[in-house]
Amino acid sequence: MMRGAVTAVLAVLAIQCSQGALAAEPQFKLRASVDTSATHGRTLSAADYLKKLQEKSGGRITTELFHSGQLFRDRDVVKALRQGAVEMAIPGTWVLTGFVPDADVFQLPAFFGQPYPVVYAAADGKIGEIINKQFESKLDVKLLGPWLQLGYQNTYSTNKPIRDFADQAGMKIRNSGGAGQSARAKFFNATPNVTAWPDVPLALSQGTFDGLSSTDESLASAKLWESGVKYGFADREFVGFYVPMISESFYKKLPPDLQKLVVDLWQENIEAYRKSMEEAQTEARHTLEKNGIVFVSPSESALAEVRAKMLPLQDGIAKELRISPALLQQVQADVTTVGH
Template structure:
């Protein structure tokens, strides 16, 4: 009797040993790496970090996210390819960096948005124009767009040696563009010469005089401390609202299953309003810090903005051609924002 019991005990222990690795593997959390090329203090980074914390809690630790900051994995200009090839599970690149794949990502470069409120942009990107862009991205990059886009903030002009009191002061300057034909068109429109430099390399390139000015936001300049690289002036014309598009690779999305997919998209939708408010507050603080470090800001009047917008609309056909915007996206934008 005791011999039979001991044999059963031994067999049971052996069976448990054989089964336990499978049980452990089933219990392992799904890991999602997200590549960002901005600093940890940047509002986009803070948004994804906060979302991952909420996601871990909502999934009871079943989904664990890890953010790679400051271009540790990929610069935004290269991350879409990495996402497509499965080298990273998640990314949230700026819409302007995706125009080589989906030109309609440049829709906010249309002059209708120049000098306008963030609400005007949200009408388009949260509405049918944004949905149209999302479908194109999901098809070409084999990704799932998580939900409404992350606000970065208003894009403005910043310079080192040349005071920016009027739009005409940009004429002849070498100006760094974040990317996209639409921004290049606007730089050309003001008489500048476009330069494309990956964001992590901007401070060094700026200090070395590779370019004289750049298109960016107050908080981006603040997080990179660009006054230390020579930035002294800004023309705050709010030329467009920059946004990031949160995307997860299809292979990872499929592993989640329908319930987790819904949980993730619902969680994103519940928090995006707060993330956008945080971004706006961050931009306001960024300007305050820059001013305290000697950067001089010029805020154009409503009349100046309207005059510039009218002039840009006079050249809108050239923008549509250069940016390869589809007739459909132009139509959808006009309908969305009136």
């Protein structure tokens, strides 16, 4: 009986100790929302980050990824972060401009045709810093670190080949909206058209517009050669970015070591994620070429020449985009002298 009593006491102590350990190591649930498909580069990057976060935290942070808009579309995810309906998101800058107009900065002429290193330097430097401070203060979020690029926005056409910038004259070219894209189309004497992406294949096949502004990966995933796209003009109009963020209230609940981990882990992996996104766009271009789309790539000097001609329009475009004077000044100091 004595031995049984001792065993029972030890069992109770063991349970109490384990409960104490659990109390000392609370678990945090992190749900992440993206509206891209399971195979999209952003989704794959998010999945890799979440897997590593759960492992590196020793399971103290458990993670779950919802892709394809299963929880929220990007346009709704900021509100969801604020309300605690999700803990992490990586929305595109284009859905954040309503909150922070400066997020549209890469639509400025200074970035037209610029190579990735120049664009990354801006996003990771003082320009990105100005925008990130606004994201954190206005959206009640914690930025995890450098942004993840979607890729270059290029021009594509159906029946009329675009071999030079002048070939866009008289064309009706679809874009996703915004003063920067409209101004760019008009600069080349084209007529801007705004059509929602889900409606693009049908509109193309019906001849609603002659061409469109998009990315290689977007065209490949939608198989737009089946809708009549025959030509690609790799003019590198601008680079779209995704912004990694977590809810400020969730971040504040984490102990200091886990706060450090969520930030450090993203920063340790962003270079690999960016490389993967670049490779995805390259592979997408190969797919488009295999399906008959013929590409022309302007030279660096041709891109620089067009950029120089666009720059006098920059102040007016910045005003339409509601870019803050401080950010515009930073762009003029950091970027407009590069690449000429």
